[in-house]
Amino acid sequence: MKEISPEKANKALHDQAEKVTDKDLEKVLAKEQKIEDKFRNNDSISGYLDRAKSMFGLIRDYWSGNYRQVPWKTIAAVAGALLYVLMPLDLIPDFIPVAGFLDDAGVIAACLKLVSDDLVTYEKWKVQQDHGITEKDKERLS
Template sequence: MKDISPEEANRALNEQAEKVEQKDLEKVLAKEQKIEDKFRNNESMSGYLAKAKSMFGLIRDYWNGNYRQVPWKTIAAVAGALLYVLMPLDLIPDFIPLAGFLDDASVIAACLALVSDDLVDYEKWKLQQDHDITQSDKETLS
């Protein structure tokens, strides 16, 4: 059984991202638990769970209008990669033991490589927001 090449992963990611529309963000968010379960339950993907949660946070904050300092290309790539994980029949179908999830992991890895700077910026912003909320709570209690 062959592994998916980085080129194939990038091609799959780009194809999926090109199809992403605003309504797909809602679909990704609605399927968050199901997608996270795939990360959690598959050894080849479990290492990406924390990043997947950050990717969901990025989409959620973009969807809600809280964070717009990111290009649509990044949002489309993240949503496309997460939607790809949901597809049971992709480059290597998920029902094939072990190998079936390698393409999903490869697409996620390709996405993370593509959007890493934007995701780091978002994570910094999110930490600052959490810090500001904590400070506000402390001031309210004083």
């Protein structure tokens, strides 16, 4: 079975992220369900579904202007990784049983390693937003 090395996954992620534009953010959000279905239906990447949902949330909140405390390179890497999963003909074409999604898993893992701190910061912010915690509340709690 053909596997993807971490170096190839990083290169694929970098190449994809380099090309990301605002239009690609729209595309990622428009194809969210299709991309999530690929995560759900493939054992190689299904374990990343919760992280993918956070990645979509980050892009959605960035796109809407609700969350801008993140560098563009993080947004580009996340969008690039999600777009990579969407591509059927990538380093290992998706039609190859089992192996076809190993490269997707490698690219997602490389992305998560790269953006981990920014994604955790976003997730904390999101919890605060969902629970209505204000800056004043945070000061009082610390």
